[in-house]
Amino acid sequence: MDKAFNGMLFERHSIRKYKAQPLPAEDVKQILEAGLLAPSSKSARPWEFVCVEDADMLAKLAECKPAGARPIAGAKLAIIICADPEKSDVYVEDCSVAASYMQLQATALGIGSCWIQVRNRFSADDNPAQDLVQALLGIPASMQVVAILTFGYSDEQRNPVDPAKLKWEKVHIGQWADDQQ
Numbered sequence: 768m769d770k771a772f773n774g775m776l777f778e779r780h781s782i783r784k785y786k787a788q789p790l791p792a793e794d795v796k797q798i799l800e801a802g803l804l805a806p807s808s809k810s811a812r813p814w815e816f817v818c819v820e821d822a823d824m825l826a827k828l829a830e831c832k833p834a835g836a837r838p839i840a841g842a843k844l845a846i847i848i849c850a851d852p853e854k855s856d857v858y859v860e861d862c863s864v865a866a867s868y869m870q871l872q873a874t875a876l877g878i879g880s881c882w883i884q885v886r887n888r889f890s891a892d893d894n895p896a897q898d899l900v901q902a903l904l905g906i907p908a909s910m911q912v913v914a915i916l917t918f919g920y921s922d923e924q925r926n927p928v929d930p931a932k933l934k935w936e937k938v939h940i941g942q943w944a945d946d947q948q
């Protein structure tokens with residue numbers, strides 16, 4: 768077990784408030800590399816990543832749904848994760864793995880991030896949240912927007928997870944058992 772990696776997992780948290788400090792281009796490249804390195808079913812790699820750093824565009828993207836999208840407005844970088852459903856019947860899983868890789872790479876670089884759900888979410892006037900995202904960024908209608916990842920140096924205090932609080936009752940050894948600890 769790599770103790771440093773394990774420790775990083777305990778320290779990772781969703782970060783929704785960011786410092787004004789910009790992200791180094793080399794770090795952004797490494798985050799994107801992590802996404803491109805992610806495994807995908809049948810190696811189809813159905814995902815596409817749209818990177819946005821422009822503050823005005825980030826503020827507009829934050830309007831895609833009424834709750835839970837505010838972090839986009841203050842982020843230094845957003846990566847919109849979308850996919851062509853024709854390229855994979857499990858594109859949601861593929862996109863989710865790529866997103867997790869990018870979030871963990873960001874954590875390793877000391878950069879905070881948050882997953883903003885777009886798929887199955889709706890705007891204030893009840894249109895799919897992805898409609899605004901697609902219109903703003905010119906994403907073809909054939910693509911499905913799964914999520915927006917926000918990135919920036921953390922401007923909030925989050926404590927590492929206490930190992931004693933892990934829900935080991937969710938782990939079932941050998942067969943399903945409600946009373947296993």
Ligand SMILES: Cc1cc2nc3c(=O)[nH]c(=O)nc-3n(C[C@H](O)[C@H](O)[C@H](O)COP(=O)(O)O)c2cc1C
Nearest residue numbers: 779780781782783834835836838881882883884885
């Ligand atoms: C599939 C998924 C969707 C999420 N959607 C949002 C979201 O729309 N807005 C948000 O602020 N956080 C969102 N999150 C972050 C979760 O709220 C967060 O991971 C959870 O509260 C646990 O906190 P932690 O990441 O600090 O451990 C999402 C996370 C996942 C995995």
